[in-house]
Amino acid sequence: GEDVEQSLFLSVREGDSSVINCTYTDSSSTYLYWYKQEPGAGLQLLTYIFSNMDMKQDQRLTVLLNKKDKHLSLRIADTQTGDSAIYFCAESKASGTYKYIFGTGTRLKVLA
């Protein structure tokens, strides 16, 4: 089946690193995405990784993909209060299908 799982909550201190984890079940997924949602807003694309990659870094964000364990993580370095939001992991298959499977979201709270 298709399922994407995330822990519901994460709390970190300002300046520390945050690591948000995600597991997925469909090994045929080709792209994996991380989105951020602030209160009252839509989902903002943060970064995405193709399934033949192990790691992708973009400024303070590092994405790690473990295909064997079907595990995806998002590390935010030097977490700021503005990073407080809900973070969604999502997967999709190859072109030709419309399906994007979203996780339930991880609520990140950054303590000053």
Place this chain on the structure above:
Amino acid sequence: EADIYQTPRYLVIGTGKKITLECSQTMGHDKMYWYQQDPGMELHLIHYSYGVNSTEKGDLSSESTVSRIRTEHFPLTLESARPSHTSQYLCASRPSSPFGNSPLHFGNGTRLTVT
């Protein structure tokens, strides 16, 4: 960066009213989507469109309908709103890509409350 606009941002209406939620994008994306986001944060696909005059229902049964007469416009209509329709509605779009599903770009959503 895709520009995708949803109106209204907030809507409170009475039961039985007909409403249309607007979604427009200016990037020429041919694929467009409507999601319903419940209080538990999970997103559910209710409609999608591959292009003009092409619409399909999503995974979540919905009493809404959509149309795609122009590439940039993908409105969602509820013929008779009910309290169970109270939710956040998110519109998204993406371009076609030969390399796999390109990322979705989302609007800011419409928060609908039916009293």
